[in-house]
Amino acid sequence: MTALGSVAFDEFGRPFIILKDQDKQTRLVGLEAQKSHILAAKSVAGILRTSLGPKGLDKMLVSPDGEVMVTNDGATILQQMDVEHQIARLLVQLSKSQDDEIGDGTTGVVVLAGALLEQAEQLLDRGIHPIRVADGYEMAAQAACARLDEIADDFPVDLEAPEPLIQTAMTTLGSKIVNKCHRQMAEIAVNAILVNKCHRQMAEIAVNAILSVADMKRRDVDFELIKIETKVGGSLEDTMLVKGVIINKDFSHPQMPKEVKDAKLAILTCPFEPPKPKTKHKLDITCVEDYRKLREYEQEQFEGMVQQVKDTGANLVICQWGFDDEANHLLLQKKLPAVRWVGGPEIELIAIATGGRIVPRFSELTAEKLGNAGIVREITFGTTKDRMLVIEDCKDSRAVTIFIRGANRMIVDEAKRSLHDALCVVRNLVKDSRIVYGGGASEIACALAVSKCANKISTLEQYAVRAFGDALESIPMALAENAGMAPTQTVAEVKSRQLKEENAHLGIDCMANGTNDMKQQHVIETLLSKKQQIMLATQVVRMILKIDDVRTPTDRI
Structure with missing residues (x-):
């Protein structure tokens, strides 16, 4: 017996509990x-x-x-x-x-x-x-x-005359409400305003984003080419459309240049580190000479990796994995700017936008696999000096990024949801213009x-x-x-x-x-x-x- 009822067993010997108030329970039918x-x-x-x-x-x-x-x-x-x-x-x-x-x-x-x-x-x-x-x-x-x-x-869907599409997107954004910060001192008054105070600007951004990636022959839009990036700070009016990619990263070393023009990108999914055996291994260092040999080996490997990248003509490295301070310092000495810990989806978007190939091994890197961008620059925000990387003037300009700003997280999130609805509406008009x-x-x-x-x-x-x-x-x-x-x-x-x-x-x-x-x-x-x-x-x-x-x-x- 238990507090709930008695324990019984079915024909397979599995226990189950018979509840005491089972006969009092009723079910709706x-x-x-x-x-x-x-x-x-x-x-x-x-x-x-x-x-x-x-x-x-x-x-x-x-x-x-x-x-x-x-x-x-x-x-x-x-x-x-x-x-x-x-x-x-x-x-x-x-x-x-x-x-x-x-x-x-x-x-x-x-x-x-x-x-x-x-x-x-x-x-x-x-x-x-x-x-x-x-x-x-x-x-x-x-x-x-x-x-x-x-x-x-x-409904006219014309790349040269986007005004009707903007009017439709404004209809979608007309019901969206966000908050805007008006006070600049310690006492903050948050005033709820309709997005349609600046929803003309947002509608234009949504339409331009869709028209940039739309395939008018197939009457379809690939949403994978549109990335929405957010950053708390600034005002809603600072929201902008970038014909390229924005990633929430910065250059790996603070002394690297903050702007690279005519960038040739090596997009790597392999780390800047000496290769390790895939099976379990053990390395015993018993004297100073062994340690020096190990350090020399690592130094040779680092220099070889960096030289392989330089030989292809690359002047910027986008790496999915991280690298230690020694490799970072060597990249700075060789005047090769680098960005580390870039996520998989962002790597793919950068490859699509720049026309580059994702390379899994240094030995496979060639000049033909490099991506091209007109300019890669680092931007900072506010007093916190938050940094992001902007890749613009790409070879394939169909990949775009919508960069949303807002006074606080709630505003930014609601603006992101609003823009998603506007993007979907314009996408639907490209598919069916009625x-x-x-x-x-x-x-x-x-x-x-x-x-x-x-x-x-x-x-x-x-x-x-x-x-x-x-x-x-x-x-x-x-x-x-x-x-x-x-x-x-x-x-x-x-x-x-x-x-x-x-x-x-x-x-x-x-x-x-x-x-x-x-x-x-x-x-x-x-x-x-x-x-x-x-x-x-x-x-x-x-x-x-x-x-x-x-x-x-x-x-x-």
Whole structure:
């Protein structure tokens, strides 16, 4: 016997504990289980609802060790939350899927899924089977996507005229909030401002970064060529795009030159040290003569390695591994600047940018394997003299680095997340240049189309299709509510105007610009993002509705 209950053995002799209160435990099945799942999903969606749109609020997330994060990015909020309920975890995975596939709309997809489940709960109470509800939702999703294709506009993606792309990136950055430090003395007042104070600059950086690495023939963008580097200090306006690579390293010796022009880079993954046997070995030094011989051997090896690099014509060494003070001093004497402890991903990016080859052995190093860069310079920041290395004017300028500055870590991290969303949006436009208009305009247009589709259905699914249309209106309702408007009245007015004027560009005027025409306000969203939101939310909701019981490996019948 134990404090929990009695120990028994199964037919294989494995022990298990029979809990004393096992007969008192109940499990939720059927409709009660489905309602429990819907309640958990609605709770998660309710958390993100208030952070939707340009006037959405931020969330402060505090980790167990006290680290603070302030953000309104849906995927980040859900990833940092400690979610225990299994269905709530599905919504976390839903947001992550949207972030991985599209990079934008991570908040909207969860809010839509919560609204669909809220409507499904009412249908379940009316006795409609969950499968009929799920089938109706899928029919409505197809109708909504068809309507999106009808109202979509072709969008010009031109390397010579990036202004339309900048406007789209500004739409993405319009809802991002960061903090900016205004005081310079001991008392610091942090004033929360919208990124759109400088989001024109950030939008231009995002667009230029994408256009620098985009392959317009294949209509694709390789994100591996875009590196985002951050450094606390300075202001958000100091964020810049470097047509090259920035690495958080400095020259290995303080007396080495801080700038190398017309650099020929030897990119090494072998250390500056004498070779060691790969098997276990032992070296006994019993006298001074043995020690001198060992020192002479190491000296010869160091000089041979450095000379091999010099003979190829290299004037800069990028080494993945470290080297000791003796090798460092010898490199300084031979006037060969070097950078050590450069990480693997950075080594690869430098090789791509400079057109060099990564060399694993000194014997394999040749002049043809050297990388080329116009200038390699060391930059310092603030009074702390933090150093970073900038490699510019590279042979292959398609590799770029976005260098983000900010007053503190929270600002820098939020700016990094914001720029990631903007990069993803521009990438999506390169893949598919069709766009729809934001501010809830496309959701209202889809809701009207879904309602018309429901009128043509004679089976029980018509109720689910009509409920899907009502759920689509939750996005503009949340936008109006977060902007301080009367949500029901505002959405009803815009909906009636869309019907009357047959204008699918009318949405919620969150910024109070005096017009509901989102085309005039340049509030633009990619068609890929909007369709992905609808399809992903529908698939996850169908999965949740089909679950009527939850069993764990410890359950016994």
